[in-house]
Amino acid sequence: MIRPLTLADLSQALAIQAECYPPAIRDGEAAFASRITAAPDGCWAVEIEGQLAGYLLSHPWVSMAPPAPDTCLESAEGDVWYIHDLSVAPWARGQGLGDGLLVACRAAHPDIRRSELVAVPGAAPFWAQRGWGPVAMPPALAAKIARYGSGSVYMARDFSGTASLATTQPF
Numbered sequence: 001m002i003r004p005l006t007l008a009d010l011s012q013a014l015a016i017q018a019e020c021y022p023p024a025i026r027d028g029e030a031a032f033a034s035r036i037t038a039a040p041d042g043c044w045a046v047e048i049e050g051q052l053a054g055y056l057l058s059h060p061w062v063s064m065a066p067p068a069p070d071t072c073l074e075s076a077e078g079d080v081w082y083i084h085d086l087s088v089a090p091w092a093r094g095q096g097l098g099d100g101l102l103v104a105c106r107a108a109h110p111d112i113r114r115s116e117l118v119a120v121p122g123a124a125p126f127w128a129q130r131g132w133g134p135v136a137m138p139p140a141l142a143a144k145i146a147r148y149g150s151g152s153v154y155m156a157r158d159f160s161g162t163a164s165l166a167t168t169q170p171f
Contacts, residue, residue: 002104005043005055007036012052013045013087020087025069025120025148027085035059035084039076044104046088046097054088056101064141066118069148080156081109083117102130106159114158121151132157 005013010033017026027035036043039059046054059073061082067073088097106112116135119127124134132155137145145152 002044002046002100004040005036005045005057006040007033009045009052009055010036013055016052016055016087016089017085019090021120022149027070031070031072032057034072034074035076038073041108042076042081042105044101046092046101048092052089053092054097054101055085056083056098056105057085058083058105061116063114063116064135064137064154066116066141066144066154068144079114081105081112081115083115098126099130112159114156116154116156118145118148119153119155121149124153124155127155130157 010029014029014032017032035057042056042058042060044056045052059076059082061067061076061078061080063078063080065078066082067084083102086098086101115132117127117132119132135154135156137154141154145154
């Protein structure tokens, strides 16, 4: 079941994050919670038999200016849909849950025209298969992206018209 992610999910979501990312790029509890609070309509959860199996943290943001890891947000405003984190618990992978989270969020925001994200090491192929591509980065942005780990890539996807994510490019 896909539903909005809430602060009540925080402990389970942090446990999934710990399984998926090295400590250097994990968000602490305050930073994680700030995204849910600042942009509740961009944060989604998927559960299987009552257990959190994955989550999506996303929010409006300024193009080409991603927040650093473990940054608390006071607000979420900007011209792009910034995908901060999409994580699926290792035990739940291979079921299309990540795609379902993306489709749910995009369906709730049909006016989104552009999305940007940092693909952490090893994640760029996942995002490329879904239509995101690498972006040429000025040196300041490249230095910021390097904080996410060697091999991290800044990626973007433009959406044409007002069609849903599922109809512009199915997963």
